Amino acid sequence: MRSKIFLYLFLFMSLICLYLVVSSGKMAKANSARVTKLENEINLLKDSVQESNLKVMDMQYFSLENNDDALAYFEHLNIDDPARYIADKLLETNTKKGDNPLVPYEGMQNDFKINKIKILNHKWILTDFSDGKYWGELLIKYELKDDLGVDFILLDHLLYTESN
Structure with missing residues (x-):
């Protein structure tokens, strides 16, 4: 009886570990995609800021x-x-x-x-x-x-x- 309890406990712990490994892999993939998306947005914003700075400098030329x-x-x-x-x-x-x-x-x-x-x-x-x-x-x-x-x-x- 005692060995069956340890067997069930071992199987239950194995399933929990398997679940954690799979879900952490999916979370890592999702976070990686989110970071990539945010990096792209930051690059777009940097380009936009640079473009705006050039326009401002252009407008201030005659001042x-x-x-x-x-x-x-x-x-x-x-x-x-x-x-x-x-x-x-x-x-x-x-x-x-x-x-x-x-x-x-x-x-x-x-x-x-x-x-x-x-x-x-x-x-x-x-x-x-x-x-x-x-x-x-x-x-x-x-x-x-x-x-x-x-x-x-x-x-x-x-x-x-x-x-x-």
């Missing part, structure tokens, strides 16, 4: 912040952030009653005001203006003087027509 030669033009003025200073001075032209004096059009719905500003280098600014319904763009030449005053000269402009 004062990334142009060391243009920034050297302002070194003697001791301004921490020349782009922000010039943008603030340009936005001050919006505070006047009526249309912005740099916009050569009369507002049709409201007054034309400058919305977005892109400082290209130490001489030129590209801006967007709108009255809420109509919009356009300006190319402005500017000069930052030693007394920190800024002169703005309109070089070119366009007003988009409303499309139906």
